[in-house]
Amino acid sequence: MTTKNASLSYQEIVSQPEAWEKTIERVIEHRSAIEALFRETRGRQTMMVACGSSYWGARSTALVLREAAGQPVETVTGGEFYVNAQNYYGAGDSLFVIVPSRSGQTGEIKKALEIAKERADIKLLSVVVYEQSAVGEMSDLSIALPWANEESVCQTKSFTSLIAAQAAVYRLAYGLPLGLLPAIPEAGRQLIERYEEKLRQLAADRSWSNLLAAGQGKAFGLACESALIMIEMSETQSNFYHTMEVAHGPNVVASSETLAIVFQSNHMLEHERRVIRDLRQRGAKVLVIGEPEAEREYECDHFVAIPGIEDEFERALVGLIVPQLLANFRAMEKGVNPDSPSDLNPWISIP
Amino acid sequence: MTTKNASLSYQEIVSQPEAWEKTIERVIEHRSAIEALFRETRGRQTMMVACGSSYWGARSTALVLREAAGQPVETVTGGEFYVNAQNYYGAGDSLFVIVPSRSGQTGEIKKALEIAKERADIKLLSVVVYEQSAVGEMSDLSIALPWANEESVCQTKSFTSLIAAQAAVYRLAYGLPLGLLPAIPEAGRQLIERYEEKLRQLAADRSWSNLLAAGQGKAFGLACESALIMIEMSETQSNFYHTMEVAHGPNVVASSETLAIVFQSNHMLEHERRVIRDLRQRGAKVLVIGEPEAEREYECDHFVAIPGIEDEFERALVGLIVPQLLANFRAMEKGVNPDSPSDLNPWISIP
Numbered sequence: 001m002t003t004k005n006a007s008l009s010y011q012e013i014v015s016q017p018e019a020w021e022k023t024i025e026r027v028i029e030h031r032s033a034i035e036a037l038f039r040e041t042r043g044r045q046t047m048m049v050a051c052g053s054s055y056w057g058a059r060s061t062a063l064v065l066r067e068a069a070g071q072p073v074e075t076v077t078g079g080e081f082y083v084n085a086q087n088y089y090g091a092g093d094s095l096f097v098i099v100p101s102r103s104g105q106t107g108e109i110k111k112a113l114e115i116a117k118e119r120a121d122i123k124l125l126s127v128v129v130y131e132q133s134a135v136g137e138m139s140d141l142s143i144a145l146p147w148a149n150e151e152s153v154c155q156t157k158s159f160t161s162l163i164a165a166q167a168a169v170y171r172l173a174y175g176l177p178l179g180l181l182p183a184i185p186e187a188g189r190q191l192i193e194r195y196e197e198k199l200r201q202l203a204a205d206r207s208w209s210n211l212l213a214a215g216q217g218k219a220f221g222l223a224c225e226s227a228l229i230m231i232e233m234s235e236t237q238s239n240f241y242h243t244m245e246v247a248h249g250p251n252v253v254a255s256s257e258t259l260a261i262v263f264q265s266n267h268m269l270e271h272e273r274r275v276i277r278d279l280r281q282r283g284a285k286v287l288v289i290g291e292p293e294a295e296r297e298y299e300c301d302h303f304v305a306i307p308g309i310e311d312e313f314e315r316a317l318v319g320l321i322v323p324q325l326l327a328n329f330r331a332m333e334k335g336v337n338p339d340s341p342s343d344l345n346p347w348i349s350i351p
Numbered sequence: 352m353t354t355k356n357a358s359l360s361y362q363e364i365v366s367q368p369e370a371w372e373k374t375i376e377r378v379i380e381h382r383s384a385i386e387a388l389f390r391e392t393r394g395r396q397t398m399m400v401a402c403g404s405s406y407w408g409a410r411s412t413a414l415v416l417r418e419a420a421g422q423p424v425e426t427v428t429g430g431e432f433y434v435n436a437q438n439y440y441g442a443g444d445s446l447f448v449i450v451p452s453r454s455g456q457t458g459e460i461k462k463a464l465e466i467a468k469e470r471a472d473i474k475l476l477s478v479v480v481y482e483q484s485a486v487g488e489m490s491d492l493s494i495a496l497p498w499a500n501e502e503s504v505c506q507t508k509s510f511t512s513l514i515a516a517q518a519a520v521y522r523l524a525y526g527l528p529l530g531l532l533p534a535i536p537e538a539g540r541q542l543i544e545r546y547e548e549k550l551r552q553l554a555a556d557r558s559w560s561n562l563l564a565a566g567q568g569k570a571f572g573l574a575c576e577s578a579l580i581m582i583e584m585s586e587t588q589s590n591f592y593h594t595m596e597v598a599h600g601p602n603v604v605a606s607s608e609t610l611a612i613v614f615q616s617n618h619m620l621e622h623e624r625r626v627i628r629d630l631r632q633r634g635a636k637v638l639v640i641g642e643p644e645a646e647r648e649y650e651c652d653h654f655v656a657i658p659g660i661e662d663e664f665e666r667a668l669v670g671l672i673v674p675q676l677l678a679n680f681r682a683m684e685k686g687v688n689p690d691s692p693s694d695l696n697p698w699i700s701i702p
Contacts, residue, residue: 045423053599063438072423079593079595082595084618087418108595216430217435217438218438231601235604237590242431244429244430244433244459245428245430249582252583253586253589265434268434348599
């Protein structure tokens with residue numbers, strides 16, 4: 001370990017591929033319990049309840065579940081479920097609640113679940129990192145990923161592991177193959193090996209000072225997390241949008257001080273190209289995370305090629321290493337401690 | 352009209368109360384057609400499809416419909432519905448699609464609806480400003496609000512009128528009273544009269560350069576639009592969050608250069624107070640939009656009191672005048688033309 005890589009966050013970021021392997025194995029071990037729970041909850045109103053990064057991640061994983069289940073899945077912040085419960089369910093409703101959470105002890109989620117269990121008929125699945133947690137104990141099934149825990153405040157390894165675990169759960173629950181999930185550890189290793197130095201240089205380039213992250217479909221929530229990790233770990237002003245929404249106004253704040261990260265999606269090359277062209281005309285630098293074959297199709301400033309991952313979901317999941325490394329390097333460049341920025345807490349308890 | 356109020360945007364912002372009156376009347380005129388359409392569509396999977404400001408507004412109005420209907424309502428960007436349709440419905444599904452749109456001719460929505468109508472059984476309600484539009488012509492029922500049209504590029508009067516119209520439609524559809532909607536024109540007039548000068552001064556205070564907007568529940572989508580109007584009209588870096596999410600990371604970028612706008616919500620005074628205290632400790636200036644009686648409960652830098660509006664939804668709708676005026680005044684202060692910022696188009700057509 002060289003001094004320039006001395007943050008815990010760095011170690012946690014580069015150890016993700018190994019954590020993903022264990023995560024996928026662990027979910028497979030739970031296959032029959034997963035199948036049983038989803039059989040039992042079929043037809044229930046399904047909602048994912050989460051806070052912070054886990055909420056934004058759920059905006060992506062909800063679409064994985066929606067695709068597998070063929071029915072709507074709501075994503076609700078823990079605060080909403082706690083404070084505005086009456087907007088989301090009525091007394092006696094039958095709900096299937098899924099809580100992805102690192103700590104499993106976020107204040108508003110705990111309180112919301114306690115109240116909800118008194119008012120409605122709830123089946124609860126939690127996917128958590130901490131092995132012992134309040135939410136885990138309240139669950140009908142809880143899948144814990146202790147190897148994905150971090151010493152740092154900001155979620156990197158735990159976030160992507162929770163995402164991978166959710167996707168594996170939803171596919172197994174409906175008897176589907178795991179898709180490209182088994183390929184993500186190797187793709188992650190290759191990404192780090194090939195791009196780490198380039199990302200370090202890009203983080204050191206102080207000509208950009210704000211980030212715009214864009215993704216569509218199952219990449220949207222992961223694009224949001226790209227912006228949030230930049231905010232949290234490196235105190236960088238960052239925004240996040242559906243790619244096709246960028247043209248509807250937000251492009252106005254793109255300037256020569258903007259780095260835009262665009263996650264290549266399925267089915268929309270021509271629309272992404274138009275958004276990228278517009279951002280570059282406004283002076284922004286654009287980094288695209290995409291398939292190797294797409295590199296020549298995009299006119300962009302930086303291209304991170306992820307071989308062998310043809311789906312926007314898994315590609316964005318592996319590609320999240322890009323903003324994570326950028327955030328870590330930019331924090332160190334600015335003199336911000338990436339492991340413990342600005343008095344953040346690893347989880348929020350509420351009185 | 353004095354020179355300092357010479358923008359079209361300013362005129363459009365202050366003429367909103369009058370537009371709201373006409374809007375509510377017009378919706379009432381459509382009552383029987385509305386009742387018939389919602390009777391016919393009961394039990395269908397319901398989704399709101401919109402772009403730009405209309406999408407964020409739908410994040411609020413969907414909760415008004417959810418409350419009235421007692422069942423989930425999805426909000427989907429036009430780009431998602433167009434490019435990732437398979438994530439949202441299957442061949443032959445029965446959908447009730449609601450499109451709020453100023454122009455009624457947004458490229459991705461038009462194309463998405465054309466494709467969707469071939470694949471699924473769709474009933475379509477549109478709430479639009481332009482009297483003649485492609486989406487209007489495709490609709491089973493279209494409610495047009497031509498008096499809410501703007502000459503400016505950014506939506507102000509059209510946005511709030513579309514929101515008010517949607518809320519009126521959803522309540523009438525389920526035989527509910529209009530609630531506080533009839534009170535919003537007078538509350539809007541009072542807000543302008545009482546706070547315009549203060550907001551002009553706040554916009555001139557260059558010690559803040561970025562905005563953080565927060566709202567919970569039915570105020571969330573309107574808080575998002577607060578940030579977006581600041582982005583679009585005045586080219587100000589702005590973020591938007593659920594109020595209780597601010598503590599989960601985004602507070603890190605709050606600094607002495609931040610103005611935070613917090614919309615008071617129902618049921619959550621103590622949580623808002625905690626978020627506001629934290630933002631102020633980080634140096635941010637906080638402006639709360641709330642009930643007059645709540646003023647003494649909040650320790651904040653600015654308080655905009657909206658009398659007689661006890662619901663978070665209508666209060667946020669009237670309160671949107673605050674970021675609109677701030678954006679207009681800040682744009683003029685910066686030498687940005689609020690009526691036509693940075694090559695934005697009033698709507699996007701796609702090839």
